[in-house]
């Protein structure tokens with residue numbers, strides 16, 4: 001098996017579960033599943049660090065964590081809430097907040 005072609009492989013899906021206010025009007029806490037689909041293999045000065053698929057709501061969303069040039073971290077989500085409210089000011093939708101409170105999945109970024 002040639003090993004040198006394996007430097008940028010996508011890790012096999014790491015899965016997290018979190019209680020997130022559900023899509024119904026009552027916002028009943030609902031188990032959402034976060035599956036990591038991408039994780040940067042090396043520390044990079046900027047660019048995408050991690051990607052997750054979020055399942056459990058009305059749709060499947062994608063959450064991305066991006067490292068900015070100044071070293072800050074910026075979260076993106078494809079849900080309507082993030083698109084609508086996060087456009088002009090920093091806003092973390094419920095999907096991002098749940099992921100942030102799940103601990104520090106970025107231990108390798110130091």
Ligand SMILES: [Zn+2]
Pocket residue numbers: 061077078079080081082093094095096
């Ligand atoms: Zn969202």
